[in-house]
Every structure is written in structure tokens, then in C-alpha cells.
Amino acid sequence: MERFSLDAAHLLAGGMVLVSFMMLYQNRILGLLNVFAAHAVVLALSVAWQAYVQSAPHLFVTAAIALILKAIIIPVALHHMVLRLGVHRDIETVGGIGPTMLMGIGLVALSMVVMLPAAAEADPIAREDLALALSVILLGLLMMVTRQNAISQIVGFMSLENGLVLAATGARGMPLVVEISVAFSVLVAFIVIGVFLFRIRERFDTIDTQALDDFREGRE
Amino acid sequence: MTAFLHQLPFAPIDAVLVVPGLAALLLALIPQYRLGARLNMLASGLTFLFALTLLLERPDPAVSFLFVDDLNVVFVVLGTFVGFTTSIFSASYIGHEIEIGRLKPGYIRFYHGMYQALSFSMNLGLTANNVGLMWVAVELATLTTVLMVGLYRTQAALEAAWKYFILGSVGIALALFGTILIYMAARPVIGEGHDAMVWTTLIANANAFSPELLNVAFVFLMLGYGTKVGLAPLHAWLPDAHAEGPTPISAVLSGLLLNVALYALLRFKMLLAANPLAVAPGPLLVTLGLVSLIFAAFMLYLRRDIKRLFAYSSIEHMGLIAFAFGMGGPLANFAGLLHMTMHSLTKSAIFFAVGQVAQVKGTQKLADIRGLTESHPTLGWSLVVGVAAIAGLPPMGIFTSEFLLVSSTFAREPLLAIPLVAGLLLAFGALVWRLTGIAFGPPSPSVVDAGRRPSMLPLIIHLVLVLIAGLYLPGPLVAWFQNVARMLG
Numbered sequence: 001m002e003r004f005s006l007d008a009a010h011l012l013a014g015g016m017v018l019v020s021f022m023m024l025y026q027n028r029i030l031g032l033l034n035v036f037a038a039h040a041v042v043l044a045l046s047v048a049w050q051a052y053v054q055s056a057p058h059l060f061v062t063a064a065i066a067l068i069l070k071a072i073i074i075p076v077a078l079h080h081m082v083l084r085l086g087v088h089r090d091i092e093t094v095g096g097i098g099p100t101m102l103m104g105i106g107l108v109a110l111s112m113v114v115m116l117p118a119a120a121e122a123d124p125i126a127r128e129d130l131a132l133a134l135s136v137i138l139l140g141l142l143m144m145v146t147r148q149n150a151i152s153q154i155v156g157f158m159s160l161e162n163g164l165v166l167a168a169t170g171a172r173g174m175p176l177v178v179e180i181s182v183a184f185s186v187l188v189a190f191i192v193i194g195v196f197l198f199r200i201r202e203r204f205d206t207i208d209t210q211a212l213d214d215f216r217e218g219r220e
Numbered sequence: 221m222t223a224f225l226h227q228l229p230f231a232p233i234d235a236v237l238v239v240p241g242l243a244a245l246l247l248a249l250i251p252q253y254r255l256g257a258r259l260n261m262l263a264s265g266l267t268f269l270f271a272l273t274l275l276l277e278r279p280d281p282a283v284s285f286l287f288v289d290d291l292n293v294v295f296v297v298l299g300t301f302v303g304f305t306t307s308i309f310s311a312s313y314i315g316h317e318i319e320i321g322r323l324k325p326g327y328i329r330f331y332h333g334m335y336q337a338l339s340f341s342m343n344l345g346l347t348a349n350n351v352g353l354m355w356v357a358v359e360l361a362t363l364t365t366v367l368m369v370g371l372y373r374t375q376a377a378l379e380a381a382w383k384y385f386i387l388g389s390v391g392i393a394l395a396l397f398g399t400i401l402i403y404m405a406a407r408p409v410i411g412e413g414h415d416a417m418v419w420t421t422l423i424a425n426a427n428a429f430s431p432e433l434l435n436v437a438f439v440f441l442m443l444g445y446g447t448k449v450g451l452a453p454l455h456a457w458l459p460d461a462h463a464e465g466p467t468p469i470s471a472v473l474s475g476l477l478l479n480v481a482l483y484a485l486l487r488f489k490m491l492l493a494a495n496p497l498a499v500a501p502g503p504l505l506v507t508l509g510l511v512s513l514i515f516a517a518f519m520l521y522l523r524r525d526i527k528r529l530f531a532y533s534s535i536e537h538m539g540l541i542a543f544a545f546g547m548g549g550p551l552a553n554f555a556g557l558l559h560m561t562m563h564s565l566t567k568s569a570i571f572f573a574v575g576q577v578a579q580v581k582g583t584q585k586l587a588d589i590r591g592l593t594e595s596h597p598t599l600g601w602s603l604v605v606g607v608a609a610i611a612g613l614p615p616m617g618i619f620t621s622e623f624l625l626v627s628s629t630f631a632r633e634p635l636l637a638i639p640l641v642a643g644l645l646l647a648f649g650a651l652v653w654r655l656t657g658i659a660f661g662p663p664s665p666s667v668v669d670a671g672r673r674p675s676m677l678p679l680i681i682h683l684v685l686v687l688i689a690g691l692y693l694p695g696p697l698v699a700w701f702q703n704v705a706r707m708l709g
Contacts, residue, residue, distance in 0.1 A: 114436060115436070117432060118430075118432040118435070119430075119432075119433060120432070121430045121433075137394075141390065144390065150382070157386065157390070161393060164396050167397060168396075171400055171404050173413050173416075175352065175417055176350075176356075179356070180355075183356060184359075
């Protein structure tokens with residue numbers, strides 16, 4: 001049982017790294033959102049498994065947040081926004097997909113090299129989880145720097161945040177995990193949507209007032 | 221006085237948080253500008269008074285999430301003081317911005333509410349006795365400032381806010397990973413649960429932590445909180461956020477928020493220093509500090525926007541402070557603390573002046589601001605004094621701290637003193653060159669001044685304090701700083 005719970009935890013965390021790689025090569029924004037939803041589903045499964053293994057029922061709350069907010073609400077909202085803005089075109093990737101994937105592999109190797117010896121004294125479930133979580137974080141960062149589009153940057157940031165939640169839930173008995181994940185998700189969601197609404201609304205505003213000014217000048 | 225404090229129905233440390241917290245909620249409901257500005261000043265003033273009482277009365281760390289020691293009380297008192305004077309400046313400045321129509325009156329509730337929310341989160345970050353709570357507070361402070369930077373809703377302001385949000389969030393995310401690693405290092409020693417994140421417990425047991433985990437954790441914490449401090453090469457958000465936001469926010473960013481992030485960094489540096497096997501955090505800070513100093517000194521020559529110029533000067537000075545704390549030892553730590561205090565006071569004073577300059581000249585472009593001492597003598601000469609102080613001319617306080625830093629570096633690591641002095645001279649040259657353009661010569665045209673003039677009081681108070689500190693440091697203050705310098709190791 002001990003062995004099995006370990007393997008299942010590693011499988012789910014490794015699955016997140018895999019889905020992170022899938023995000024790297026999505027060149028359509030709607031496809032990216034779908035893969036991000038899958039990322040959040042794997043995170044929810046992984047957190048739920050940790051909750052079961054550690055018999056820490058409060059972690060089920062974190063899993064539920066990941067599932068409902070990150071796998072359903074945010075992707076659906078972004079989906080609508082993308083369609084309304086009419087930006088469901090290709091996304092440019094700096095340096096091409098091949099080099100990006102190679103860099104991603106390098107980052108995963110780096111996090112293994114750094115974390116496995118450093119966390120040698122921690123229990124094995126946490127040790128490998130930390131290394132995999134760091135991989136997810138670094139891949140999220142890589143995605144943020146290789147993408148120009150604001151929505152893909154948000155998705156990159158949210159996948160990075162998923163890596164943080166993975167690390168926090170893997171650290172047995174860490175306090176404030178639920179609070180931190182709630183605060184992080186809600187605030188990020190608010191800001192993301194807020195910035196977008198402001199951008200769109202203000203842009204219409206300025207266009208409107210500009211038109212009004214021009215009109216008035218023309219009359220006088 | 222202590223007896224009086226015992227009479228109060230609440231602890232002063234709670235008041236430092238409760239006053240801005242309640243004020244944020246109240247001000248979010250007040251649409252009238254004058255009333256809001258007055259209440260904002262009142263709340264900031266009260267917070268400052270309660271912060272002062274922390275010098276006399278400490279809470280018991282065993283019963284509270286919060287704690288006060290000799291180190292963070294310096295930050296809290298300095299921060300609430302600058303918060304108070306900035307609220308006085310903000311009252312007249314924002315009034316003018318509304319009169320000229322740059323700021324829509326509808327945003328007043330939002331602005332004042334966020335101002336107090338920022339004050340709350342900074343005080344929470346400084347007094348939290350829990351590394352997780354401290355992280356949450358710094359995150360909250362970042363988000364409130366992001367919203368304030370975008371306040372003008374222009375394309376440039378929104379872009380600056382966006383850049384700040386993305387870079388700040390990445391920094392904050394890396395800091396969280398570092399915090400998780402600190403917990404992982406503490407758990408085998410302290411045990412599971414809340415205690416393994418309590419600062420006082422962490423520092424008491426740090427010598428038994430796994431040094432490898434601490435090393436990795438510190439790298440993430442340094443990158444994460446270092447982004448918030450504005451250390452090069454992680455500084456990219458800072459100039460934009462300073463230039464595009466309202467000027468009171470530039471003053472608060474430079475005078476307060478950078479210090480809060482620096483405080484977090486210092487706490488973790490102490491943690492590493494308490495573990496004999498962990499890597500020494502000093503050289504890392506020295507390197508980042510020197511890179512920031514030299515880089516910012518060169519960039520000062522290329523600036524065309526007056527607020528960006530002083531934003532780069534903040535990067536330079538945060539670099540100097542990081543260098544000082546990285547050097548460590550009683551003298552360099554003392555110089556770092558003094559420099560931090562003087563920089564907060566001087567830089568916010570400069571931003572008070574710059575905000576008015578931008579209003580009377582109607583522009584932030586350096587090329588269009590000339591001959592200030594002739595067209596606006598009081599404002600012009602105050603700016604001259606402020607820039608002379610920030611450039612490190614005697615007899616101002618920054619000269620004292622820079623002199624201490626340079627002399628202690630020469631005594632211990634002469635090779636490091638060469639780039640340090642070079643950076644200082646470069647920055648000095650850039651500032652003096654820019655200052656002569658702004659302040660002297662034939663004046664450029666001013667905007668016809670219809671509105672009322674902002675208050676000069678906060679500016680003068682700050683500069684007088686900096687001047688006094690340069691001429692004479694009171695004995696108790698010196699003793700206090702020496703004590704903290706020993707604590708920092």
C-alpha cells in the first residue's frame with residue numbers, strides 16, 4: 001500500500017509535467033485553454049490523492065477549488081473572452097517549438113538535479129513531488145517568457161501557480177495551504193478578469209471620447 | 221506612558237493593523253473627495269502614533285500571530301511615518317489631479333480604500349510572526365499597488381500595471397516556493413503544522429535544518445523577494461510602475477514597499493546565517509547589489525522622463541542597501557540601516573517635489589522642464605536640496621551612510637570598494653547633470669496655475685529630518701541601530 005500510494009502520487013505529479021509540455025507546443029489559443037483545463041484536472045486528482053494519503057481532509061477543499069475554478073470556470077470565462085475579442089488566431093512562439101521543447105527538457109533535468117539531492121532527507125513522496133513541482137513551475141515560467149499574447153501569459157502564470165499548489169500539498173502538514181490556494185486563485189482570477197474588462201472598456205471609452213472631440217471640433 | 225498603554229482596551233500592535241484595515245473599508249464607501257482625503261490623513265496619522273507606541277510596548281509572541289523586535293519596529297515606524305506624510309501630500313496632489321480632469325472623481329473611493337489596504341498589508345508583512353502570513357501580506361501589497369499604478373487608465377498606465385503584475389506575480393510565486401522549501405527544511409526538526417512556519421521558532425532551531433534545502437530555498441526567496449526589492453536584473457517593472465502611477469504611489473513604492481520586500485529578504489538571510497553549514501547569503505546579496513548599483517548608475521544618463529530618472533535612482537540605492545547588508549558586520553549593517561532610512565525619507569520627498577513639478581510644467585519629460593529655481597523658487601530649491609541629498613552630498617544624511625559604507629568596505633574588501641565607489645560617482649554625475657538642466661537656466665513655460673498649490677509641508681519635514689541626521693544622529697538612535705546591526709550579524 002505504501003509503495004502504491006507513492007507510485008500513484010508520482011504518476012499524477014509526472015502527469016502534470018507532461019501536460020505542461022503539451023501546453024508549450026499549443027499554437028492555438030483555444031487549444032491552449034483546453035490543455036490548461038486538463039492541467040487543472042490532473043492537479044485536482046493529485047491534490048485529492050495527497051489528501052487521501054495524508055488523511056488531511058482540508059486538502060479536499062484545495063482539490064475542489066482546483067477542479068471547479070481552474071478546470072471549469074476560468075477556462076470557460078477565458079474562452080468567452082477570447083471569442084469576444086476575436087483573438088482565436090495562432091499564437092506566435094519565440095524561437096520555434098523545437099528549441100522551446102528542448103529548453104523545457106533542460107529545465108526538468110535542472111530541477112531534478114537541484115531538488116533530489118537537496119531534499120534527500122525529506123520523505124520520498126515529498127522529495128520527488130518537489131522536483132516535479134519545480135519542473136511545472138519552471139515550465140510555466142518558460143511559457144510566460146516565450147509567449148507574447150497576454151492570455152497565453154496568464155495561462156502560463158496559472159500553470160506555474162498549479163505547480164506551487166502541487167508543492168504545497170506535497171509538503172506534509174503544511175499550514176495555510178488551503179488559505180494560500182484560495183487567496184491565490186481568487187485574486188488572480190479577479191485581477192485577470194478585471195484587467196481585461198478595464199482594457200476593453202477603456203479602449204472603447206477613449207475611442208468614444210475621441211470621436212466626440214473630433215466631432216465637436218468639426219462643428220466649431 | 222507605558223501605564224497609559226496598559227489602560228487601552230486593545231494592544232497597540234493590533235491597532236497598527238486594525239486602523240488601516242477598518243479605514244480601507246470605510247473609505248471605500250466615501251465618494252466625497254475632501255472628506256475621504258481628511259479621513260485618509262487621520263487614519264494614517266493614527267497608525268503612525270500606534271506604531272510609535274511599539275517602541276515602548278511589545279506583544280507576547282507566544283499568544284499572537286504578530287511579533288515585534290528591534291529590527292521590524294524600525295521598518296514599521298519608518299513606514300507608517302512616510303505613509304502619514306504621503307497621505308498629507310496625496311490630499312492636495314490628488315485634489316489637483318481631479319481639478320485638471322486627469323483623474324475621474326469616481327475613482328476616489330477606490331484610491332483611498334486601496335491606500336489604506338496597502339498600509340494594512342505592509343504593516344502585516346512587517347509584523348507577521350509566520351513566514352506564510354508574511355508572504356500573503358507581501359502578495360496583498362503587490363496586488364493593491366498594481367491596481368493603484370493603473371489608476372489613470374491610460375494605455376501607458378495599464379501597460380505599466382500589467383508588466384508590474386506579471387513580473388511581481390512571478391516574483392511572488394518564486395518566493396512562495398522558497399517559503400514551502402523553508403517549511404520542508406523545518407518540518408523534520410520542529411514537527412508538522414503551524415509551528416514550522418513561525419519565525420521565532422524557525423530562527424531558534426535553524427542550526428538543525430538541512431543546509432541543502434535552506435540553500436535552494438534562499439535562492440528562490442532571493443529571486444522572489446529580490447524582484448520586489450527591484451534588484452537588477454529583476455527590476456524591469458519598477459521604472460514603469462513609478463512613472464505611470466499617481467505620484468503619491470511612486471513615493472510609497474520607493475519609500476515603503478521596496479523596504480518591506482527587503483525586510484523579508486533580511487529575515488531569511490538571518491535564518492541562513494544561523495545555520496553554520498548553509499551557504500553564506502552575503503556574497504549573493506553583494507553581487508546583486510553591485511550589479512544593480514552599476515547598472516542603474518549607467519541607466520540614469522539615458523532617462524528622458526523625470527519620474528523614471530528617480531525610479532532608477534531607487535534601484536541604485538536599493539542596490540547599495542543590499543550591498544551593505546550583504547557585507548554584514550556591525551559597521552556595514554549600521555550603514556545599511558541608516559541608508560535605508562535616509563533613502564526612504566529623501567526619495568519620497570523627491571517624489572513629492574517631482575509630482576508638483578510635473579503639475580506646474582504639465583509634463584514629465586526632462587527636456588521640457590528647465591529653470592525651475594527661477595519660475596518656482598520654493599519648489600525648485602527644495603528639489604535641488606533633495607537631489608543633492610540623494611546624490612550623497614554632505615551635510616545630508618545619505619552622505620553619512622555612504623561614507624560609513626565605503627570606509628568599512630575599504631577596510632575589509634578593498635577590491636569591492638572600487639566598483640562601489642565607481643558606481644556612486646557615476647550616479648552622482650548623472651544626477652548633478654540632470655539637476656542643472658532641470659533647476660537652472662532660462663525657465664521653460666509653465667502651465668497657467670488654476671488650481672490650489674499642493675502642500676510643501678511633508679517635503680520640508682522629510683528634508684529637514686535628512687539634514688538633521690547628516691549633522692547629528694541622536695545617541696539613542698545610534699544605540700538602537702547598533703543593536704539591530706549586531707542582530708543582523
